[in-house]
Amino acid sequence: MAKKIRIPNVTVAAGGHAPVVSPKISMNQGVHQGKMIGFKMTISNCTNNIGVVLQIKDSDSDVIYTSNAQTKGGTRVVMGLDVPLVEKETVVIDPDGDPGTGGVTISNITLYYHPDVTELQLR
Secondary structure, eight states: OOEEEEEOOEEEOTTOOOOEEOOOGGGSTTOOSEEEEEEEEEEOOOSSOOEEEEEEEOTTSOEEEEOOOEESSEEEEEEEEEEEEOSSOEEEEEESSOOOTTOEEEEEEEEEEEEOHHHHHHO
16 A cells, blocks of 8 residues: 655745755654655745656765656646665655745655555554
């Protein structure tokens, strides 16, 4: 059975577009080992035409997944992934440009994952 975990919302002010890194997701209850099968995020409708990329970094800070740029102005859902989650991964939200006046908010950031079968048997 798939599970999900929420990532804190991200707000990027006008003039900025530096990547924002989440807390380690394995520190949240219920996330241990398994595979990320998808994600969703809601991107506000900012002034400039930007995309937002979601990355997963492993415990060594190496990028193990990078999404295509997701367009502004709605909820984006990507499924059909097979990204290993071992321990202490972080999520990086990275707008690819200046969002313009008023900035941009990325909310409702949710990872969907299948826990490792052995982890389920231990419960």
